[in-house]
Amino acid sequence: MRVAITQVDGVPRRGNRRADGLRHIGVIQGERGVSGEDDVMFTTILGSCVAACLFDPDAQVGGINHFLLAEPQPGQRVDTATAHRYGVHAMELLINDMLRLGARRDRLRAHLYGGANILAGMRSIGSDNGAFATRFLAQEHIPLILSDLGGRSARRVDFRPALGRSRARLVVDAVVAASPSPRPATPAVVSGELDLF
Amino acid sequence: MTRTIMTVDDSPSMRALLQHALAGEGYRVASAEDGVDALERIDAASPDLVITDINMPRMDGFELIEAVRGHSRWNNVPILVLSTEFSDDKKQRARRAGATGWIVKPFDPVKLSAAIRRVLV
Numbered sequence: 109m110r111v112a113i114t115q116v117d118g119v120p121r122r123g124n125r126r127a128d129g130l131r132h133i134g135v136i137q138g139e140r141g142v143s144g145e146d147d148v149m150f151t152t153i154l155g156s157c158v159a160a161c162l163f164d165p166d167a168q169v170g171g172i173n174h175f176l177l178a179e180p181q182p183g184q185r186v187d188t189a190t191a192h193r194y195g196v197h198a199m200e201l202l203i204n205d206m207l208r209l210g211a212r213r214d215r216l217r218a219h220l221y222g223g224a225n226i227l228a229g230m231r232s233i234g235s236d237n238g239a240f241a242t243r244f245l246a247q248e249h250i251p252l253i254l255s256d257l258g259g260r261s262a263r264r265v266d267f268r269p270a271l272g273r274s275r276a277r278l279v280v281d282a283v284v285a286a287s288p289s290p291r292p293a294t295p296a297v298v299s300g301e302l303d304l305f
Numbered sequence: 306m307t308r309t310i311m312t313v314d315d316s317p318s319m320r321a322l323l324q325h326a327l328a329g330e331g332y333r334v335a336s337a338e339d340g341v342d343a344l345e346r347i348d349a350a351s352p353d354l355v356i357t358d359i360n361m362p363r364m365d366g367f368e369l370i371e372a373v374r375g376h377s378r379w380n381n382v383p384i385l386v387l388s389t390e391f392s393d394d395k396k397q398r399a400r401r402a403g404a405t406g407w408i409v410k411p412f413d414p415v416k417l418s419a420a421i422r423r424v425l426v
Contacts, residue, residue, distance in 0.1 A: 197411045200316060201389055204360045213315060213362065247318045300413040302385070302420035305400040 111169070111209045114143035118205065123148060130268070135159075135174050138193050142171035142205040143269040150267045153279060154222035156234035158195065158241045158257070159265050161219040162202060162250070163272035164211035170269025171206045173198040177233065178240035195240045199248075218245050219254040219274045221265045234258065308425060309333040311352035313343045313369060314387075315361040319410075323356065323387075326414040330421075340364025344372055347379060354425055359388040359395065367402050374403035383424040387412060 114121055114131075117139055123131035125147075135141045135152040143150070150172045152159050163170030175198040203213065223238030238257035245252050256263070256276050267274040310332045312323045320336045327334045335350035337343035339361040347355075355373065359366035366386055373379050383405040388395075391409045399407060405424050408417065 194411065196318070196322075197389070200319070200410065203316075204389060207360060207362075244318055247321065248316060299409040299411050300416040301408065302416070302423060303396065303407040303409075304423070305396075305404060305406055 111144045113209060114141070114145050114148050115205065116141045135172055137174055137176050138198075140171060140173040140198060140202045140205060141269070142169065142202070142209055144169040144209050146268075146270045148269060150269060151264065153262060153264050155224055155226045155262045156222070156237060158220060158222040158234075158237040159267075160199060160202065160241055160245075161221070161265070161267045161269075161272075161274045162206060162211075162216050163269060164206065164215045165217065165272055166215050167210040167212065168270045169206055169209045169211040170267065170272055171202050172265075172267045172269065173202045175199075175237065178236045195237060195244065199241075199244055203248075213248075213250075216248075216250045217272060218250050218252050219256075219267070220245070220252060221256050221263055221274070221276050223257040224259050224261055224263070226260055226262065307331065307333050308353040309335060309350060310421070311335045311337060311343060311347065311350050311355045313337045313340065313355065313357040313361070313366070315339050315358065319358070326412075326417060327421075329414070330418050332421075340366065340369035340372065343369055347373070347376070352379075352382060354421060355382055355384045356387050357384065359386060359390050359399070367398055370399060370402040370404050383426070385420065385424060387417075 123133035125131050130147050130149045132149050135150050141150045152174045157176050159174045161172045175195045176193040178195045220241050223234040225232050225234040261278040263276045264279045265276045310327050314320050315338050324334050337346050341363045357366045386399050386404050386407045389410045396407050
């Protein structure tokens with residue numbers, strides 16, 4: 109059963125209603141948004157980052173994330189305040205949030221956007237991110253319906269989660285942050301440590 | 306003697322990640338995709354340790370811990386929760402259900418291995 113809730117990082121969010129009648133909600137680097145409401149549109153701007161738009165057409169629940177890097181480097185310290193930057197964690201958080209809103213893992217469908225290699229001379233972070241997301245969906249048996257990855261331009265992505273509709277436009281002049289955007293403070297719980305009862 | 310670890314997670318990616326990390330440390334790994342699957346496999350797997358996720362379909366991690374603790378053969382097996390969840394409420398619920406410990410994802414294979422050595426008796 110669909111739950112008429114919209115959240116960003118687990119916190120209810122209303123968004124701003126625009127002339128098109130939709131409530132627009134921005135999703136920045138490291139965030140994830142989920143919703144079961146028809147009038148919600150998530151928007152994000154991507155450079156080398158990747159956004160996965162997942163939706164369950166039966167439950168009419170969808171969600172989007174925006175991750176910066178595929179996976180932590182070996183030995184790299186990661187805590188709950190930074191883990192959202194990584195695809196492997198961002199995907200799991202997004203799916204878990206959607207399941208709480210009534211989606212089912214075996215009904216999920218996916219669109220992927222981003223993964224551009226914008227800065228010449230830098231290692232192919234965008235390609236790595238796109239490859240990770242594609243591989244993750246295959247492992248999870250989540251059908252990839254639409255893939256718009258790579259290239260050298262930033263993208264603006266709009267996603268209507270309850271309908272599973274997305275679109276992307278290339279954005280030539282977008283300022284795409286090279287470092288994580290400011291993000292509301294979250295408790296920094298060090299991951300990976302054993303909390304023995 | 307090769308020790309056996311049962312991993313319970315509804316994500317194939319996470320199961321594969323755990324399989325790779327634990328097998329590399331010399332453990333035999335038995336995987337299950339949720340609590341129901343774990344209970345069906347636990348006798349055959351005969352685990353020395355169970356590592357379980359919390360958010361899973363059919364039977365979640367809390368229910369699995371309670372079921373294992375109610376099982377005459379497995380009521381003493383160590384159970385670690387490995388989850389993206391980190392709230393104190395959920396940790397306390399797992400503790401009351403009988404969990405041995407809690408590790409917040411994402412996990413570092415080296416730290417996970419150290420945690421396993423602490424709880425394996």
